[in-house]
Amino acid sequence: MAIKHFLKILLLIPLAILQGCGVDTNDETYIIRLGHQLDINHPVHKGLVFLKEELERRSNGSMSIVIYPSSQVGDEREVLELIQIGSMGMTKVSASALESFVPEMKVFSLPYLFNNQEHYWKTLNGNIGKELLAAGQPYRFKGLGYFDAGSRSFYTTKKQVITPDDLQGQKIRVMNSQTAVSMVNTMGGAATPVSWGELYTSLQQGVVDGAENNLPSFYYSKHYEVSQYLILDEHTSIPDVIIVGTHIWEQLNSEQKEWLEESMIAATDFQRELWAESTRESLEIVKKAGVKVIKAEKSVFQESVLPVYESLEGTDLEPLVKKIKSLGVKQ
Amino acid sequence: MKVIAGIIPKLNKTLRALLATMMALLVLNVTWQVITRFILPHPSSFTEELARFFLIWISLLGSAYAFHTHSHLGFDYLAKKMQSNAAVTTAKLGYVLVILFALGVLVIGGVNLTYITFLLNQESPVLGIPMGYVYLVVPLSGLLFILYGVWGLLEVKDPSNLREHAL
Numbered sequence: 001m002a003i004k005h006f007l008k009i010l011l012l013i014p015l016a017i018l019q020g021c022g023v024d025t026n027d028e029t030y031i032i033r034l035g036h037q038l039d040i041n042h043p044v045h046k047g048l049v050f051l052k053e054e055l056e057r058r059s060n061g062s063m064s065i066v067i068y069p070s071s072q073v074g075d076e077r078e079v080l081e082l083i084q085i086g087s088m089g090m091t092k093v094s095a096s097a098l099e100s101f102v103p104e105m106k107v108f109s110l111p112y113l114f115n116n117q118e119h120y121w122k123t124l125n126g127n128i129g130k131e132l133l134a135a136g137q138p139y140r141f142k143g144l145g146y147f148d149a150g151s152r153s154f155y156t157t158k159k160q161v162i163t164p165d166d167l168q169g170q171k172i173r174v175m176n177s178q179t180a181v182s183m184v185n186t187m188g189g190a191a192t193p194v195s196w197g198e199l200y201t202s203l204q205q206g207v208v209d210g211a212e213n214n215l216p217s218f219y220y221s222k223h224y225e226v227s228q229y230l231i232l233d234e235h236t237s238i239p240d241v242i243i244v245g246t247h248i249w250e251q252l253n254s255e256q257k258e259w260l261e262e263s264m265i266a267a268t269d270f271q272r273e274l275w276a277e278s279t280r281e282s283l284e285i286v287k288k289a290g291v292k293v294i295k296a297e298k299s300v301f302q303e304s305v306l307p308v309y310e311s312l313e314g315t316d317l318e319p320l321v322k323k324i325k326s327l328g329v330k331q
Numbered sequence: 332m333k334v335i336a337g338i339i340p341k342l343n344k345t346l347r348a349l350l351a352t353m354m355a356l357l358v359l360n361v362t363w364q365v366i367t368r369f370i371l372p373h374p375s376s377f378t379e380e381l382a383r384f385f386l387i388w389i390s391l392l393g394s395a396y397a398f399h400t401h402s403h404l405g406f407d408y409l410a411k412k413m414q415s416n417a418a419v420t421t422a423k424l425g426y427v428l429v430i431l432f433a434l435g436v437l438v439i440g441g442v443n444l445t446y447i448t449f450l451l452n453q454e455s456p457v458l459g460i461p462m463g464y465v466y467l468v469v470p471l472s473g474l475l476f477i478l479y480g481v482w483g484l485l486e487v488k489d490p491s492n493l494r495e496h497a498l
Contacts, residue, residue, distance in 0.1 A: 084447055100454045100462070139451045171374060176456040181376045192374040193457060207368060 030063045030256065032089035032248055035073035035082070043216065043278045044092060044240060045069050047147055047271030051242070054263035063256060065090065083245040084140045090244045094149060096177050098241060104135040107320050109179035110312075111187075111235040111305040112298070119328040120237050128323055133241070142249040144242040145264040148275040149214055151234035155227040155291070156210035157203050162231065162294060164188050164304035173199055173211035182311070183235070184212075187304045196221075203227060216275070219282035224291050233296035235305070242267075335482050339399075342478070346396050350389060357385040380457045384465050391468045395475035398429070399482070422487050430480040437473025445470060 034052075038044050045067070052065040073079055073088060076097035082088035084101075098105040107113065114120040123129055124146045133143025154161055154172065161167055167189035174180035174191045184191035189210075194202050202208045203226045211223065212235070218224055242264060252260070287293055312318050364378035397403040410418050449463035 081444075081448070081453075084451055085444070100456050101451070169372060171368070176380065178376075178457055178459065181457070185373075190373045191376060192368065193376050193379050195379070 028062065030059075030252075031066055032063070032244065033066050033068065034090035034092070035068040035079045035088055036092040037071045037076055037079075038069060038092075039220065040069050042220065043271060043274035044147055044149075046274055047267050048092060048242075050270045051263055051267035054266050055259060058259045058263055059256065063259060080141070080243075083243065086245065086247045088245070089248045090144075090242065092147065092240050092242050095238050095241050096175055096180070098136070098141075098243075099177055099179070101139050102136045102141065103316065104132055104320065105241075106179055107132075107317055107324070108238045109177055109183070109236060110321065111183045111308060112302045113321070113324060114237055115328040123324050123327055124239060126327070128320070128327070136243065137246060140246045141243045142246050144244055144260065145268050147240035147242065147268065148272045149238055149240045150216065150275060150279055151237045152212050152214050153230065153232050153234055153296075154210055154212045155218060155223065155230045157206070157227050157229075158209055160229050160292070160294070161210070163297065163300050170209045171207070173202065173208040183305060183308055186307050187301070199223065200226065214279070215282040215286075216278045219285055224286040224289050227291060229292050229294060230286065231294040231296050233298060233301045235301060332485055335478070335485070338478075339482055342475075343396070343399070346392065346475075350393055350396065353385055353389050357382060357389065360385065377457050380455055384455075387465060388468045391472040392475065395472045395479060398476060399479040419487060423484060426480050426484040426487065430477050430484075433473045433476035433480065437476060438470050441466070441469030441471075441473055 034048065036045070036048065048065075048067055052067060056064050073082065076091075076093045077100070079088055079091045080093060080097070080101055083091060095105045095108040099109065114123065129146065133145070136143050154167075156170065156172075159166060159170060161170070164187045167184070167187050170189050171192045172184045172189040173194045174184050176193045176195075181191040181193065192208050194208060199208075199211055200221065200223060203211065203223060210227070213221070213223075218227075218230065224230075244260070249257070283293070309321070312321060360378050360381050364375060364382070367373065367375040367378070394403060410421050413421060445463050445466045448466050449461060453462040454460065455462055455465070
């Protein structure tokens with residue numbers, strides 16, 4: 001008897017898994033599965049929950065999203081691969097993680113690409129933003145929209161950084177990305193790719209002298225505990241991108257696509273506010289914790305990275321960079 | 332049987348040489364990383380990624396080889412308590428399960444993964460090499476597991492060397 005029960009359960013497992021893959025036949029709800037890396041307190045997760053609720057409301061409960069937070073289904077690259085294979089429906093990734101899949105996304109890792117917030121959002125919400133979302137289609141990614149991921153700034157453990165010259169000889173942790181490496185090296189620092197999970201101890205033990213990230217990440221990662229200085233130079237603004245696999249997108253009818261797109265627009269606005277709030281809060285907390293926050297003379301930093309743009313001449317990225325830059329001039 | 336028996340020693344030799352070479356390169360690579368980080372002014376940016384790729388190749392090919400030499404970890408508590416013919420059956424069943432896993436997950440799944448990665452042109456972030464080359468080791472190790480599994484299955488008939496086959 002016990003074996004019979006065991007076999008029954010064994011048979012039920014694949015059935016349960018299959019059900020998660022798409023149409024739930026019991027109550028006709030179309031379920032999309034979404035995996036991401038962040039904690040459930042993070043503004044990005046809250047934005048995604050809002051997206052799910054918005055989608056349920058607009059579709060009268062006929063569509064829904066199941067969210068798997070905190071890297072339950074893998075890191076950014078792994079989830080992207082799962083979407084390509086067709087095992088996962090949606091995800092939220094940093095545009096920098098998309099670089100190795102969609103080459104056009106490299107553009108966001110360029111330092112001081114945007115003049116200010118206005119220029120940034122004008123680009124994302126305009127034609128260029130739409131083109132970049134569509135650029136993923138040949139790689140089985142349909143970009144739905146963007147989430148704010150702030151601007152990234154440097155923080156250091158020992159030496160105060162006021163101008164790029166102060167970065168000389170400082171080992172700065174960067175993400176695993178060629179663009180990030182060349183940016184820091186051009187500014188005069190020594191770029192050191194260290195994985196995110198190892199960074200706290202690396203800062204503490206002096207493997208690196210500093211790192212760069214947005215404010216909420218600086219706070220949530222507790223790196224402020226081992227860093228003395230934060231310089232708000234805001235060198236890059238790399239958005240998060242919400243992606244749905246083309247295998248899901250092509251199954252949807254035009255009404256369902258519309259619901260999803262409208263919900264995404266609402267979620268973007270909602271998340272932007274949350275993010276701004278979280279940035280303010282994080283700044284206050286790290287200040288209280290004793291981190292010295294330095295206002296940067298951005299123009300000096302901007303000048304120091306000009307060689308990065310010179311090296312782009314003649315590459316596939318050049319026309320895109322020119323288009324984005326010209327949007328900023330018109331203002 | 333004879334064909335496999337002829338292949339196995341040559342394969343072992345090649346695999347050993349390959350694994351030893353990769354291990355040596357891995358050690359050199361990590362040493363270089365430490366030197367550039369702590370002694371030279373500019374840390375090397377590619378070493379971390381390269382180390383990871385070597386580790387993937389070494390562990391997957393190495394586990395197939397370890398499976399063959401019975402140095403892979405296994406649970407033999409129950410097999411030891413069995414009578415010799417029951418133990419032979421258990422060992423055979425073990426080999427069959429390993430072969431099925433290797434075929435389904437490593438070979439079929441791995442070929443699918445490698446094919447998609449090449450097709451969609453994913454590149455590694457720092458070195459810029461196609462990730463398909465890294466993933467190629469999955470179906471490759473699957474084939475080795477099958478070959479060594481079949482060999483083990485044919486060899487296990489003799490109860491005298493059974494202890495070694497307890498999986």
